Amino acid sequence: MIRDITIGQYYPADSVLHRLDPRLKLSGTLLFIISIFLFDTFYGYIAVTVFLVSVIKMSKVPLKYIMRGLKAIIVILLFTMFFNLFLTQGDVLVRLGFLKITRQGLYSAIFMGIRLTYLILGSSLMTFTTTPNQLTDGLEKLLSPLRRIKVPVHEIAMMMSIALRFIPILMEETDKIMKAQMARGADFETGGVIKRAKSLVPLLVPLFVSAFRRANDLAMAMEARCYHGGDGRTKMKPLRYHRIDYFAYLILLIYMTIVIAISVIENRLPSFL
Amino acid sequence: MQIIFDNVHYVYSSGTSFEKHALKGINLKINKGEFIGLIGHTGSGKSTLIQHMNGLIKATSGKIYFNGEDIYDKNFDMRTLRSKVGLVFQYPEHQLFETTVYKDVSFGPKNLGLDKLEVDLRTYEALKMVGIGDDLIDASPFELSGGQKRRVAIAGILAMQPEVLILDEPTAGLDPRGRDEILDQIAKLHKEKNITVILVTHSMEDVAKYVDRILVMNNGNLVMDEEKVKIFSRYKELEKMHLAAPQVTYVVNALKEKGIPVSTDVTTVDEAKNEILKVFKDKIQKI
Ligand SMILES: Nc1ncnc2c1ncn2[C@@H]1O[C@H](COP(=O)(O)OP(=O)(O)OP(=O)(O)O)[C@@H](O)[C@H]1O
Ligand SMILES: [Mg+2]
Numbered sequence: 001m002i003r004d005i006t007i008g009q010y011y012p013a014d015s016v017l018h019r020l021d022p023r024l025k026l027s028g029t030l031l032f033i034i035s036i037f038l039f040d041t042f043y044g045y046i047a048v049t050v051f052l053v054s055v056i057k058m059s060k061v062p063l064k065y066i067m068r069g070l071k072a073i074i075v076i077l078l079f080t081m082f083f084n085l086f087l088t089q090g091d092v093l094v095r096l097g098f099l100k101i102t103r104q105g106l107y108s109a110i111f112m113g114i115r116l117t118y119l120i121l122g123s124s125l126m127t128f129t130t131t132p133n134q135l136t137d138g139l140e141k142l143l144s145p146l147r148r149i150k151v152p153v154h155e156i157a158m159m160m161s162i163a164l165r166f167i168p169i170l171m172e173e174t175d176k177i178m179k180a181q182m183a184r185g186a187d188f189e190t191g192g193v194i195k196r197a198k199s200l201v202p203l204l205v206p207l208f209v210s211a212f213r214r215a216n217d218l219a220m221a222m223e224a225r226c227y228h229g230g231d232g233r234t235k236m237k238p239l240r241y242h243r244i245d246y247f248a249y250l251i252l253l254i255y256m257t258i259v260i261a262i263s264v265i266e267n268r269l270p271s272f273l
Numbered sequence: 274m275q276i277i278f279d280n281v282h283y284v285y286s287s288g289t290s291f292e293k294h295a296l297k298g299i300n301l302k303i304n305k306g307e308f309i310g311l312i313g314h315t316g317s318g319k320s321t322l323i324q325h326m327n328g329l330i331k332a333t334s335g336k337i338y339f340n341g342e343d344i345y346d347k348n349f350d351m352r353t354l355r356s357k358v359g360l361v362f363q364y365p366e367h368q369l370f371e372t373t374v375y376k377d378v379s380f381g382p383k384n385l386g387l388d389k390l391e392v393d394l395r396t397y398e399a400l401k402m403v404g405i406g407d408d409l410i411d412a413s414p415f416e417l418s419g420g421q422k423r424r425v426a427i428a429g430i431l432a433m434q435p436e437v438l439i440l441d442e443p444t445a446g447l448d449p450r451g452r453d454e455i456l457d458q459i460a461k462l463h464k465e466k467n468i469t470v471i472l473v474t475h476s477m478e479d480v481a482k483y484v485d486r487i488l489v490m491n492n493g494n495l496v497m498d499e500e501k502v503k504i505f506s507r508y509k510e511l512e513k514m515h516l517a518a519p520q521v522t523y524v525v526n527a528l529k530e531k532g533i534p535v536s537t538d539v540t541t542v543d544e545a546k547n548e549i550l551k552v553f554k555d556k557i558q559k560i
Contacts, residue, residue, distance in 0.1 A: 012290055065289055179329045180368040183360040184429055185352065185384030202380065205370035209415070 009168060011128040015060035018129045021245045022138025028252050029126045035259045036115050036122070041266040045114065047259050052118055061128045069124040070117060077116050085109035127164070136161035140230075141239055154230025162218070170211060177206045275437065275469060276303040276326060276358075281335035283321055295321040297493040298335070303471070305436075308463050310480040310501070311473045313490030314515040319473045320363060322490065323439045326471075327358035356385050359435030363442050365426030369414040374405065374425050377414050381433040399432035400425075402458050420451045427455065431462075437469040438462070444479065456483055481505070481519040481540035489514070502538045521545040 012018075017025075032051070039045055056066060070077075088105030095101075127135070140157040147153050178188065181202045188199050278301035285293040295318045303309065313319050324330045325337060328344055328351045337344050339354055362368065371377035379396040387395070400410065403424040409417065414425055427443060438459065444452040456472075460483050463470045472484060480487060480501065487504040489497035491514045497504055504511070508518035508526075525537045525545055535552050539545045 062289065176362070177368055179324065180362045180365065181380075182329060183327060183355060183362070184368075184381040184433065185355060186380075187352075187384070202368075202370045206368050210367055 009124075009127060010131050011061045011065060013060040013129075015058060015129065016244070017055065017059040017125075019244070020129075020248055021239060021241055022130050022134040023142050023239060024241075024245050024248050024252075025126050025130055026135070026138050026142055028248070029123055031252055031256055032122045033119060035256060036118050038259055038263045040111060040263070043266060044259060044262045045111075047255075047262055048118065051255050052121060056121070056125060059125055059129050061125070066121060066124065066128065069120055073116070073120055077113060080116060081109045081113045084112045132161040132164045135164065137235065137239055152230075154233070158230075166211075166214070169214065170207065173210050174203065174207055177203055177210075275305045275340060277301070277338040278325070279336040279338070281325060281332045281337060283318075283325070283330065284333045285321075287333065295493050296325075296332075299495050301488070301495060301498070303437075303469065305469055306463075306467045307469055307486060308460070308484045309469075309471045310484035310487045311471055311490065312475070312477070312480060312487060312516060317490040317514075318493045319490050320441055323360060323441060323471065323473060326437070326439060327355050327360050329360070356433055357435055358437045358439065359430040359433055361427050361430045361438075361440045361443055363445070365429070365443075366414075366419065366422035369422060369426060372413060373411050374400070374414050374417070375410045377425060378428045378432050381429050385433060395432045395434060396428075399428040402431055402462065403428045404454055404458070420447050423447060424451075424455065435468065437471070439471045439473075441473045442475065443472070444474070444476070452479070459483075477505075477517055477519040478541075481521075489516070501540060505540055506537060525549075 035048060035051075039048055056063065085101060085105050086099050088102055088108050090102035090104030093101050093103055093106065130138070136157045139160060140153055143151070143153045143156070182188070186199060186202055188196070188203070191199065278299045281296055281299040282294070283296040285291070285295055299322060311319050311323070321330070325332055331345065339358070342349055344351070344354055369377050371380065375396060378399055379392050382392045382395045405421065405424055405428065409421065414422060417425065423443070423446075427440070430438070440459070443459075444455060447455070456479060459470060459472075462468060470484075472479070474480060484501060487497065487499065487501050488495060489504065489511070496514070497507070497510075505518040505522045508522055511517055519540055521539060521542055521544075522537070525535050525539055525548065528535050528549070529537055533552060535548050539548050
């Protein structure tokens with residue numbers, strides 16, 4: 001149940017995507033997210049879909065596993081679509097009492113749904129194929145110019161990777177505590193909102209206690225190994241671009257050009273959809 | 274038969290690269306009133322196995338019967354099962370959450386829907402059994418020492434008065450005195466109320482002292498299921514599975530190899546002492 005949340009997790013597999021440089025994957029993901037918000041027509045949608053599907057295929061992460069990540073955001077997704085559907089002004093298509101659906105609303109609901117879905121798929125694909133360590137290294141390297149204006153880049157990257165690393169640990173912990181309380185007759189599934197909220201206390205208190213304990217332990221362990229922040233720290237495996245990474249940058253560039261071109265052309269042509 | 278496992282398989286994270294076949298076709302019968310030891314090396318599937326017994330995890334395939342009823346039947350009431358099969362997890366102190374020891378222990382009985390008086394009664398009784406005195410009853414569970422927390426957590430299950438009590442390494446990390454106190458108390462409970470006890474442990478000495486029958490897990494298989502004495506006589510096989518017999522088993526076997534006619538059926542230090550003394554007495558009498 002609780003294990004279904006896969007966002008931010010690494011999925012070990014042997015694929016081209018896994019081997020790419022994390023900097024490339026980070027900037028690629030950012031570009032992909034931008035491209036999602038560029039398209040608002042049918043052809044743009046096709047280009048983005050083709051790109052996403054082929055990247056997913058290349059990653060060798062099972063589709064079922066990737067899709068599980070969507071479960072966690074299904075509520076947000078439906079909410080967004082709902083509001084877009086009913087609250088957009090424009091040409092009325094259907095009227096249901098005081099609610100009305102407009103053509104513009106329908107489009108924006110569909111596009112919003114697709115965008116959010118792609119957003120989650122794209123970014124979770126990055127974490128599926130990149131270990132937290134690589135992610136930290138990549139982020140730190142990419143952000144390193146900001147160090148000149150006194151941004152604590154190393155610390156930010158470290159915090160992010162620890163947060164990612166803690167997701168599965170806390171998930172496992174939640175699972176364990178839930179089971180332990182269920183063994184004492186706790187019931188997390190039935191009852192009204194108030195009863196359910198109350199039933200979470202036996203879960204949340206031990207979870208927080210354990211999160212603090214773990215954070216404390218980790219801090220101690222890091223200090224015991226002389227961790228003192230980013231100053232003067234060197235890498236055992238410094239990041240280096242390979243030929244395949246340049247090739248991937250080229251593909252990204254082509255992809256972005258296509259999406260931008262489509263959105264420019266389509267906006268000039270009269271929309272036939 | 275109280276609990277029956279019929280070809281139970283369990284797979285964690287099935288369909289992903291994290292897939293782990295943790296139980297591989299377990300067949301098992303547990304009778305009412307037995308005191309069973311469950312041993313096996315780290316990761317052999319002990320915790321997975323016992324979580325099936327009160328329905329916390331559902332077998333990937335296979336059937337489990339409790340008092341003759343299929344627990345996966347849709348008319349079967351899981352809540353009753355959980356009230357009858359008490360499971361004390363590994364490191365149970367991590368599940369404490371209430372503001373006072375009393376409230377935490379009474380969480381279980383309250384969930385059973387008992388009236389206030391009965392809840393009170395059971396809570397005090399359980400706390401007494403694990404040796405938590407009146408002075409600590411209103412303390413916060415988070416202020417207690419590790420060993421005291423453990424006792425409170427165990428009391429939380431005892432207060433539900435289960436028919437089957439399963440303990441997953443209840444004494445890991447306790448001092449020898451505390452360990453004996455808790456296990457003695459459980460043995461007493463077993464004797465007086467005839468409850469079924471299943472003890473998961475890495476300590477062969479504990480197994481030797483308390484249980485009658487031993488189950489040995491290895492890589493998700495139930496490889497041995499026999500009386501204690503018989504299992505320990507197969508100590509060479511146990512060693513292959515990164516386990517061992519109690520120290521005295523080795524002592525009496527070594528004596529026997531040297532030609533001293535001791536029985537190797539002893540498992541505890543006391544029994545071994547008596548056995549050796551007996552052999553000496555026989556010898557003296559012959560002279
Ligand atoms: N929640 C889980 N998800 C995935 N795999 C798991 C999970 N829990 C246990 N496993 C795996 O299943 C196998 C059996 O685990 P289990 O906890 O039953 O072992 P155990 O015999 O209790 O070990 P220990 O003596 O260390 O407590 C192990 O290989 C473990 O890695
Ligand atoms: Mg275990």
